[in-house]
Amino acid sequence: MISGAEIMVKCLEIEGVKTVFGYPGAAICPFYDFLCRSKIEHVLVREEQNAAHEASGYARAAGVPGVCVATSGPGATNLITGIATAYMDSVPLIAITGQVNQWLLGRDVFQEADITGACESFTKHSYLVKNAADLPRIFKEAFHIASTGRPGPVLIDVPTDVQKQMVASFSYPQKAQIPGYKPRTQGHAIQIRKAAEAISKAKRPLLCCGGGVVLAGARTEMIEFAEKTGIPIVSTMMGLGVVPMDSPVYLGMIGMHGHENANRAMHDADLILLCGARVGDRAVSDPQQVSDTTKIVHIDIDPAEIGKNMDVDIPIVGDIRLVLRALAAETDYTAPAEWIEHVKAEKAAFVPKGSPRDDYVEPRSFMRVLSRMMAKNAIFCADVGQNQIWAAKNFNVKEGRFLTSGGLGTMGYALPAAIGAKLAKPHRQVVCVCGDGSFQMSMCELATLKQTGADVKIILMVNERLGMVWELQTKLYDGRHTATTLTGSPDFVKLAEAYGIPATEVSSNAQAELAAKRMLESDGPFLLVCRVDPDEPTL
Ligand SMILES: Cc1ncc(C[n+]2csc(CCOP(=O)(O)OP(=O)(O)O)c2C)c(N)n1
Numbered sequence: 001m002i003s004g005a006e007i008m009v010k011c012l013e014i015e016g017v018k019t020v021f022g023y024p025g026a027a028i029c030p031f032y033d034f035l036c037r038s039k040i041e042h043v044l045v046r047e048e049q050n051a052a053h054e055a056s057g058y059a060r061a062a063g064v065p066g067v068c069v070a071t072s073g074p075g076a077t078n079l080i081t082g083i084a085t086a087y088m089d090s091v092p093l094i095a096i097t098g099q100v101n102q103w104l105l106g107r108d109v110f111q112e113a114d115i116t117g118a119c120e121s122f123t124k125h126s127y128l129v130k131n132a133a134d135l136p137r138i139f140k141e142a143f144h145i146a147s148t149g150r151p152g153p154v155l156i157d158v159p160t161d162v163q164k165q166m167v168a169s170f171s172y173p174q175k176a177q178i179p180g181y182k183p184r185t186q187g188h189a190i191q192i193r194k195a196a197e198a199i200s201k202a203k204r205p206l207l208c209c210g211g212g213v214v215l216a217g218a219r220t221e222m223i224e225f226a227e228k229t230g231i232p233i234v235s236t237m238m239g240l241g242v243v244p245m246d247s248p249v250y251l252g253m254i255g256m257h258g259h260e261n262a263n264r265a266m267h268d269a270d271l272i273l274l275c276g277a278r279v280g281d282r283a284v285s286d287p288q289q290v291s292d293t294t295k296i297v298h299i300d301i302d303p304a305e306i307g308k309n310m311d312v313d314i315p316i317v318g319d320i321r322l323v324l325r326a327l328a329a330e331t332d333y334t335a336p337a338e339w340i341e342h343v344k345a346e347k348a349a350f351v352p353k354g355s356p357r358d359d360y361v362e363p364r365s366f367m368r369v370l371s372r373m374m375a376k377n378a379i380f381c382a383d384v385g386q387n388q389i390w391a392a393k394n395f396n397v398k399e400g401r402f403l404t405s406g407g408l409g410t411m412g413y414a415l416p417a418a419i420g421a422k423l424a425k426p427h428r429q430v431v432c433v434c435g436d437g438s439f440q441m442s443m444c445e446l447a448t449l450k451q452t453g454a455d456v457k458i459i460l461m462v463n464e465r466l467g468m469v470w471e472l473q474t475k476l477y478d479g480r481h482t483a484t485t486l487t488g489s490p491d492f493v494k495l496a497e498a499y500g501i502p503a504t505e506v507s508s509n510a511q512a513e514l515a516a517k518r519m520l521e522s523d524g525p526f527l528l529v530c531r532v533d534p535d536e537p538t539l
Pocket residue numbers: 383384385386387388409410411434435436437438439461463465466467468469
């Protein structure tokens with residue numbers, strides 16, 4: 001005989017899970033009681049939202065589903081923002097929650113929350129398990145659903161009695177069999193041919209890569225396709241890192257906070273190949289205006305994305321890696337020299353904003369210096385706010401990753417995501433940047449950082465404001481700054497030191513550069529507090 005809880009742990013082991021992030025409570029205790037007998041490492045976070053973010057950072061760095069665990073009721077509801085964040089960024093995540101005993105469901109008993117109902121609109125699928133014998137099938141399906149097609153979070157809610165229920169034996173299915181769930185990976189040959197024909201007629205073609213290119217592991221295919229055809233590339237924020245900023249085929253990031261020359265290329269193009277980009281409003285503010293004048297080819301693994309935000313001329317459903325390979329085989333096109341020269345000249349004319357100063361740390365120029373100092377394959381996590389935009393526009397992701405909450409825009413994401421990423425890839429340099437508002441949403445994770453010993457470096461941009469909203473109020477609300485001044489913040493250096501984490505504060509670029517060098521060379525976690533001019537703009 002074997003209990004439901006033991007089955008849950010065995011399922012995770014068979015799926016190859018090495019680390020889970022969680023926070024226990026009575027309703028998940030049976031599971032924890034078996035987890036501690038397993039080789040799976042458990043990271044005790046300090047608040048459940050961070051468990052989901054840490055699992056998300058882990059998943060994005062490792063390329064396998066991340067796993068987070070919480071108890072019923074408040075534990076489960078605390079996970080919600082983290083689950084929604086993962087959903088918006090298509091991150092494969094398995095969220096396991098304890099639930100009250102089945103016979104108490106629906107009675108508003110202590111710590112009961114309808115978490116499957118609450119998460120319905122931002123999970124790819126969710127299960128409320130009623131019988132321990134179903135657990136192996138459910139876990140197999142959950143991992144399959146989370147990591148195939150367009151990745152996303154799957155929730156498994158397990159009542160306490162199901163965790164304790166004894167069943168005769170355990171066997172794990174070889175394959176998940178889910179009727180009606182068959183993500184299409186090969187693009188349709190006729191559509192690919194149509195796209196190749198459209199490319200052959202284009203005078204000003206452009207490739208636009210989104211987060212789907214990263215998820216598909218199609219970096220090489222993307223660059224090879226651009227090099228073969230000469231078609232230049234722009235990226236969305238989620239597509240950052242596919243092509244290094246200094247690559248000759250890359251023009252920059254598009255969008256509201258993007259590079260002007262990249263936006264102009266979007267405007268001037270007569271054909272855009274959207275690759276794994278969902279055309280969110282931050283990336284393209286008026287999608288219909290673009291598609292009115294420009295031919296659009298949209299490649300995406302998720303058919304629901306195609307045509308959702310922008311009218312599309314040639315839809316191609318499939319894995320970007322496979323579609324780009326097939327498209328490359330169909331075309332011997334070379335982009336007109338005139339167009340290439342035009343976009344290159346615009347890129348060359350682009351002058352990065354911000355220059356070093358000695359009264360404050362100037363974040364844009366500091367980001368550029370920092371990226372030169374960091375390892376090629378480093379993982380860089382940006383939080384949300386001005387700090388995110390300064391990083392996205394100025395940090396050159398060479399062969400590494402740029403992790404941020406691009407879809408939901410969740411403040412407090414960077415530190416936990418960085419911890420998760422470091423635990424997934426211990427040999428890679430991991431640095432995160434936060435604003436003083438964002439950091440205060442997740443600074444309890446300094447304890448997790450200390451406890452795990454994860455070598456994560458934190459750059460904290462202190463402007464004593466909710467900078468991004470302050471800037472918005474300056475521009476759009478006649479400078480009426482409401483509820484955006486951060487008073488009462490702690491001394492961040494002392495705070496880190498209280499956790500046993502070394503820290504230093506700097507207030508000029510010269511100091512910041514020196515301190516960053518020392519920080520990067522040091523072992524273990526470190527907090528670098530950078531004083532930023534409160535009126536520093538993003539653009
Ligand atoms: C959880 C959450 N609450 C509110 C917001 C709205 N918001 C977006 S940016 C921002 C300000 C961020 O301030 P800070 O972290 O200090 O970074 P800065 O903009 O100063 O770099 C706020 C409040 C959000 N994105 N996420």
